[in-house]
Amino acid sequence: MASLLGETLFELSGQTPPPSKDLYHITITHTQVILRWWKVSLRVEFRGAAPGELKLSHEEFLNDARLKHQVGVVFGRNLLTYILALCQGLYDYLDRLPDLLLLRILSYLSVQDISRLAQTSHRFRKLCDSQAVWEGAVRRCSDEISEETEALAEMMGWRKIYFTFFYNRLASISTGLPEHTGLPEDMGSPKHTGPP
Numbered sequence: 531m532a533s534l535l536g537e538t539l540f541e542l543s544g545q546t547p548p549p550s551k552d553l554y555h556i557t558i559t560h561t562q563v564i565l566r567w568w569k570v571s572l573r574v575e576f577r578g579a580a581p582g583e584l585k586l587s588h589e590e591f592l593n594d595a596r597l598k599h600q601v602g603v604v605f606g607r608n609l610l611t612y613i614l615a616l617c618q619g620l621y622d623y624l625d626r627l628p629d630l631l632l633l634r635i636l637s638y639l640s641v642q643d644i645s646r647l648a649q650t651s652h653r654f655r656k657l658c659d660s661q662a663v664w665e666g667a668v669r670r671c672s673d674e675i676s677e678e679t680e681a682l683a684e685m686m687g688w689r690k691i692y693f694t695f696f697y698n699r700l701a702s703i704s705t706g707l708p709e710h711t712g713l714p715e716d717m718g719s720p721k722h723t724g725p726p
Contacts, residue, residue: 539616544604554604558616563591565601588617625653632657637666641697664688671696 540558545551551570556563563586569579584597591597592614602610615622627635636644636657644667648658657663665688669675683691 539621540613542605542609546604556601556605556613558613562587563613563617565597592617625651629657633660633662636663641667641692659689661688664692667692668696 538557538559541556543553543555545553553568553570555566557566558564565584565586567582569576569582571577571579586594586597598610598614601613605613624632632654636647639647644658644663648655665683668679668683668688668691671692679691686694
């Protein structure tokens with residue numbers, strides 16, 4: 531798993547809240563926290579001020595309450611918590627996996643699990659909403675997919691195909707309630723995996 535970690539673990543730029551307009555950039559490496567800042571001001575005493583840079587070891591950063599507070603103000607409490615975890619050696623390996631591998635993992639999840647995972651981060655929302663995930667869900671639900679269905683999916687999207695034509699049918703099979711879909715005959719027949 532260590533091969534998934536590059537030299538730079540995390541990097542982000544931000545601006546202090548108003549009225550200040552100072553710019554900050556933080557970089558977390560395996561051994562250091564590097565904070566850079568640029569003073570932005572119309573005041574004469576700050577004109578021509580050189581950018582600042584501070585390099586600290588992880589341990590020094592963890593013990594510097596003033597600097598942690600400043601990072602929390604600029605980047606927010608959630609990112610400060612994430613940065614503290616990185617400095618303590620707590621890495622999020624799942625977030626560092628390549629998209630193709632994550633899409634492969636998603637292909638084994640149920641639609642309910644995909645919906646839950648989409649709520650965890652922007653990256654997972656984007657992956658869970660991808661055409662590849664929903665095409666896989668449709669193909670798992672149907673014995674065969676017609677050319678008309680594929681053409682319709684190109685126009686509407688695979689997610690829309692899944693919820694329009696397969697979701698209600700699969701729910702009715704699992705609950706035993708009558709189905710209420712407008713599934714055309716050429717859409718393919720859903721796989722029946724449970725009792726009638």
